[in-house]
Amino acid sequence: MKRFFKWIGTGLLVVVLLGGSFAAHEWYADKPFYFNNFLNREMVKVAFDSPETLTSLGFLESVGIKGHNSELDDASPEKGEALFDKARGIRQVIVDYDNEDLSKDELLSKKITLYLLDYLIGNEPFQYHTYPVNQLFGVQNGFPSFMQGQHQINDATDVENYLSRLGAVDEKFAQVLEGLKLREEKGIIPPQFVITRVLDEMNGFVASPLNENILYSSLKEKMADIETLSQEQQDEFLAKAEARINDDVNRAYQLFIDYFTTLQAKAGNDHGYWHLPDGDKVYANALRFFTTTDMTADEIHNIGLKEVARIQGEMMTILEGEGYDVTLGFTKAMDALAADPSHYYEDNDAGREQILKDYQTILDEIEEGMSEVFRIRPEAGMEVVRIPEFKEKTAPGAYYQQPAIDGSRPGRFFANLYDIKATPKYSMRTLAYHEGIPGHHFQIALAMEMEGMPFIRKMSPFTAYTEGWALYSEYLAWEMGFQDNPLDNLGRLQAELFRAVRLVVDTGIHQKRWTREEAIDYMASNTGMALSDVTSEIERYIVMPGQATSYKVGMLKILELREKAKTALGDKFDLRDFHDVVLKNGAVPLAILEELIDAYIQEKQV
CATH class of the missing domain: 1.10.357 (Tetracycline Repressor; domain 2)
Known part of the structure; x- marks a missing residue:
């Protein structure tokens, strides 16, 4: 119970439960x-x-x-x-x-x-x-x-x-x-x-x-x-x-x-929302909510196309350096990478158990190096578990579950082990950083534990911020040297490419009237992902319009704001200060995040 009162950020509920005239007023008063x-x-x-x-x-x-x-x-x-x-x-x-x-x-x-x-x-x-x-x-x-x-x-x-x-x-x-x-x-x-x-x-x-x-x-x-x-x-x-x-x-x-x-x-x-009554209005509304911006579907689509081209170029350089034939194009080179059995675990119970253990090792390792760029970290622990088998066939590749307030349950990184080839070894670090440390676990668990912050700000559903932070965390881990193996970096770039492709296919499906099959073909051709993953992802975007655009939009904004702060502050810039501002206020719309960073810059310049 103690942790709940700390988490909710007020003694109001305690007093209400115990009684008292002031508490009664605060609980029952209109204002x-x-x-x-x-x-x-x-x-x-x-x-x-x-x-x-x-x-x-x-x-x-x-x-x-x-x-x-x-x-x-x-x-x-x-x-x-x-x-x-x-x-x-x-x-x-x-x-x-x-x-x-x-x-x-x-x-x-x-x-x-x-x-x-x-x-x-x-x-x-x-x-x-x-x-x-x-x-x-x-x-x-x-x-x-x-x-x-x-x-x-x-x-x-x-x-x-x-x-x-x-x-x-x-x-x-x-x-x-x-x-x-x-x-x-x-x-x-x-x-x-x-x-x-x-x-x-x-x-x-x-x-x-x-x-x-x-x-x-x-x-x-x-x-x-x-x-x-x-x-x-x-x-x-x-x-x-x-x-x-x-x-x-x-x-x-x-x-x-x-x-x-x-x-x-x-x-x-x-398959797109365009075919529903008022579907165009609904989709525009969804984009506003998930990106917390006023960007149009066309603007988001074009950003996606540019980012796809940039990231693929960086990946081709790594593939060539690793000895893969890039003369036949991106898709063929990625197919050759995916066909190499050395990148996968054994397709049995022992292999899947080893994946979970290796994920935990990756997370334990990076947690030890966080003091260099973070002053704060959550009290709650984190564990890696398998997505329940009854639903893993259509579930996403991974997801995070927040810890219980009273400490009875740690944060959990759920990994999908249905298709063993959807978990190549070179992609595991990036996924662990995104879902766990310093990604979702850091951001969500820290917000839950923040003293004095109203309940609503601990739980606010601003996907561009939360998913943008998780994608930014993948990039940050690479900057810190945790993906110095070229193939691990390739896995990071593939994950970023995946989010850039999402900008293209989500707007393609719901604004440009792409079919499910057209979207699957574009994603498969431009990511090198397993077809099972591509299919479940495209089907996800169809039933959750707009949500998939939030990741890349949020990451780009956080990086933009970090560069803005570095340019303005010069030698006064400290990455730990920047991360404090981003994390200590809970999830916020991107425009408000910019206001917070501007205030931090102004304060440091004095």
Whole structure:
């Protein structure tokens, strides 16, 4: 609990839980005395209205509060629509706080919060322009992952709560289905391939033997570590879990299977958002949100083309130096590199286990060298784990999961080991730096641990900043000498090329009306990536328009601002100072990041 109070940055919740007239005022007043109290209070209310969020945050359990772990979130359309009224109310109160009464940091919090609220409110007309059940995410794979990765099992009460959630899953699926039908009425129907992927995933989940079902095997594995549970108790709990999986869970999945089977006849093969009602407006809105800029799709597309050409040129120089024939062009040279078996691990369990160990070694190594360029680092540890096998076929190559607030769970770098050839040895350092240290783990865990920062700034979803930082971290690690092997540097450049290609294909699909196949062909021809990775990536961009452009846009901005600071400060420039400014304010829109760097420059020049 102590770590949560430090993380949330206020004693307000402590006082509320203990009682007190001042605390009561701050909790119930339309406008609390202290601005940060208002921001934190509203975010705490949002968290307390989401049982799944409370489970993920993991702070109430340490004081014996576990009731929320028996419930699932309300996923009904009515709940989602009420969010907009809530947002307008919060915005009005924020505006009522006079800027002259706020500190410098509170003014920053006000600006960031208004940015988020204005986007949310402005997006209300397009709230159903999404595919909430798709091959990457959705309740159909999110629920099993949540139960396996977030729901802790430490005693019999935790098991009872687990079983309760299994019994509630059919209601949640029914709520999601209401939203899917509303989208269908509005003409928001996912492309054919999305429905095919989702049906394959759900049919496979339902058909899998009980001992391979992650909802069953995860519970069994977690209970085995609890000394206070006898084998007889465990068997009884497992029997109940089996019954609920066969009844409530499978009924929920069958509801979706039946719906998507029927919907398939209405789905087409136009893949870009341009084909949806108001699709051009929705895509422009998505680009504004994910890049936090006013760049147009054409501007982003052209930047991508230029960066692709530049990075490929650098890669060809390395390939030639390593003895590869570059006379036949980039694709052939990369194919020759990919065909060399020495770059891959054994395609078996032992090989995959070795990948995880080597990732951890890479991260342990770079962590030792961080003091040269960082003054701060997170208290939370980090571990490397495999993406659950039931969903790795359509999952991304890797992703990061933030640590629990109370320290019960470290940050986690999830690695996709489905296709062994998608993990060449020369690409591992770059991926580890991006997802782990000094990438996502440094930035996200540090923000969570920052004292005095409002809750909303610890969790703000500015992808251009967070992914831009992670991509910048790959470049920084190379500058520091951690990728001095030419092929490791080639892996870094290939990863950067991948993000540059994203600028081209995302705008190509949603603005220039490229087909899925055209986008796959462009990415495969210009990255040298495994076809399995290329296919899943392009399919990701189709269901998440705009998001993929944020990485490269964010990285370019951070590098631009670093160069701006170096030029302005000369000998006074210290990279550690720059990183402090970038990291100590949490995730921010890129325009606000520039304001922060300008203020830092001005302060240093005095």
